[in-house]
Amino acid sequence: MTPAQLVQQWVDAFNNADAGALEAMYATDAVNHQMPNHAVHGKEAIGQMFRNEFAMASEMHCIPVQIIEQGNxxxxxxxxxxxxxxxxxxxxKNNLIQTQRGYWDKLSFYKLHNIPLPQ
Structure with missing residues (x-):
């Protein structure tokens, strides 16, 4: 499977709010760092992160604009x-996500989804 194909599967699982399927796509020692937040280390912690996010903002949906592949x-x-x-x-690496970094505006996301701002 190519990196682009794996990311498309990731999008499908994300859009189905399937935290278990997402967790299965990560290496045991993977790191997911959504830049507005602290880095999350480890497959199980990443799965829990998705469970928490889907519970907080149930309307999340990802529409790919483009997927670009370069090497791995x-x-x-x-x-x-x-x-x-x-x-x-x-x-x-080895058909699993080893590292993920995300860039987006957390304040705009919270306002758009009517999520209370942390104090």
Missing amino acids: WAVLEWRDPKGFGGCGFFEI
């Missing part, structure tokens, strides 16, 4: 149905 990396430019957008970088 894939870049996902995305938007959601409300026009909110961002970008994710996925390093793939």
